[in-house]
Amino acid sequence: MGAIRVLVIGASGKMGREVVRAIVNDAELELVGAVDRMHVGKDAGLIAGIEPLNVFIREDLAAALQADKPQVVVDFTAPASIMNNLHLVIAARLHAVVGTTGLSRENLREIEELCHDSGVNVLVAPNFAIGALLMMRFAAQAAKFFPHVEIIELHHDQKLDAPSGTSIKTAELILAGQNEPANACVGEEKLPGARGGEMGGIRLHSVRLPGLIAHQEVIFGGEGQTLTIRHDSLSRESFMPGVVLAIKKIGSRPGLTYGLEELLF
Ligand SMILES: NC(=O)C1=CN([C@@H]2O[C@H](COP(=O)(O)OP(=O)(O)OC[C@H]3O[C@@H](n4cnc5c(N)ncnc54)[C@H](OP(=O)(O)O)[C@@H]3O)[C@@H](O)[C@H]2O)C=CC1
Numbered sequence: 001m002g003a004i005r006v007l008v009i010g011a012s013g014k015m016g017r018e019v020v021r022a023i024v025n026d027a028e029l030e031l032v033g034a035v036d037r038m039h040v041g042k043d044a045g046l047i048a049g050i051e052p053l054n055v056f057i058r059e060d061l062a063a064a065l066q067a068d069k070p071q072v073v074v075d076f077t078a079p080a081s082i083m084n085n086l087h088l089v090i091a092a093r094l095h096a097v098v099g100t101t102g103l104s105r106e107n108l109r110e111i112e113e114l115c116h117d118s119g120v121n122v123l124v125a126p127n128f129a130i131g132a133l134l135m136m137r138f139a140a141q142a143a144k145f146f147p148h149v150e151i152i153e154l155h156h157d158q159k160l161d162a163p164s165g166t167s168i169k170t171a172e173l174i175l176a177g178q179n180e181p182a183n184a185c186v187g188e189e190k191l192p193g194a195r196g197g198e199m200g201g202i203r204l205h206s207v208r209l210p211g212l213i214a215h216q217e218v219i220f221g222g223e224g225q226t227l228t229i230r231h232d233s234l235s236r237e238s239f240m241p242g243v244v245l246a247i248k249k250i251g252s253r254p255g256l257t258y259g260l261e262e263l264l265f
C-alpha cells in the first residue's frame with residue numbers, strides 16, 4: 001500500500017509547521033499540498049525548517065483539493081475558518097482531521113450530518129496530546145467521587161478562542177462521569193467574570209500569557225482535601241504523535257469522531 005496523501009490547511013501557522021514536519025518524517029505519509037493565508041507561494045518545507053520539498057503554500061483551498069488529490073486533509077486554522085474549510089473538503093469527498101478549536105455544539109451536529117450524507121469521515125479533536133487525553137480521562141473518573149470541580153486552562157496570548165476546546169471537552173466528560181450534578185459556589189461577583197465561565201455548574205477559567213503554550217488544571221474539592229490533575233504541553237511536538245495516528249486511522253473510522261480518545265482507549 002502506498003503512503004497516505006495528506007494536505008495541510010494552516011500550514012504556515014504554529015501548529016501547521018509542526019504538522020508539515022511530522023508528515024514529512026513519517027514514511028507512511030506523503031505531504032501533497034499546503035494551504036495558508038501567510039507565506040503563500042513559499043515552500044512548505046522551508047517554512048517548517050526542513051529540506052526543500054517543492055510543496056508550495058497556496059491560498060485557494062478549492063483549487064488545491066482538486067490539483068493535489070489528497071486522501072486526508074488536516075486543518076489547524078482558526079475558529080472563523082473551520083466550517084467553510086470543512087464544507088469544501090467534504091464536498092470534495094475527502095476525509096478530514098480537525099485540530100482547530102472553537103467549534104460549537106451546532107457546528108458538531110452539522111458536521112455529523114454532512115458526514116452522514118457524504119460518507120466522508122471527520123475527526124474533530126480538541127487535543128492531540130496523550131497526556132491531555134489521560135488528564136481528561138482521570139478527571140472523568142475523579143468526578144464520580146468529587147462533585148465540586150473547577151477548571152483552569154492556561155495558554156499563549158495568541159490564542160483566539162476562550163475557553164479552550166480541551167477545557168470544554170473536559171467539562172463534558174466530567175459532567176458525563178458525575179454521580180451528582182456539580183454545585184459551583186458563585187457568591188457575589190464584585191467584578192463581573194471573577195468566577196469565570198460556567199458549563200453545567202462547572203466553573204472554567206482562562207489565562208492568556210506570553211511564555212505559555214498549553215496547560216490545564218482540573219481541581220476537585222472535597223471534605224478536608226483537594227485533588228489537582230494537571231497537564232502541560234511544553235512544546236507543540238506533544239501533539240504530533242496524535243495527529244499522525246489520526247491521519248492514519250481516519251480512513252477507517254466512519255462518520256464524525258469527536259475526540260482522539262475514541263481512537264485510543
Ligand atoms: N487540537 C489540538 O491538539 C490543538 C489545536 N490547536 C488549535 O489549532 C488552531 C491553530 O492554532 P495555531 O497553529 O496556534 O494558530 P496560528 O494562528 O499560528 O496558525 C493558523 C494559521 O492558519 C491560517 N488560516 C486561518 N484561516 C485560514 C483559512 N481559511 N485558509 C488558510 N489558512 C488559514 C492563519 O493565517 P492568518 O494568520 O492570516 O489568519 C495561520 O497562518 C487553533 O484553533 C488552536 O486552538 C492548537 C494546538 C493543538
Ligand SMILES: O=C(O)C1=N[C@H](C(=O)O)C[C@H](O)C1
Nearest residue numbers: 101126127159164165166214
Ligand atoms: O490554541 C492552542 O494552542 C491550543 N488549543 C487547543 C484547545 O483549545 O484546547 C489544544 C491545546 O490546548 C492548544
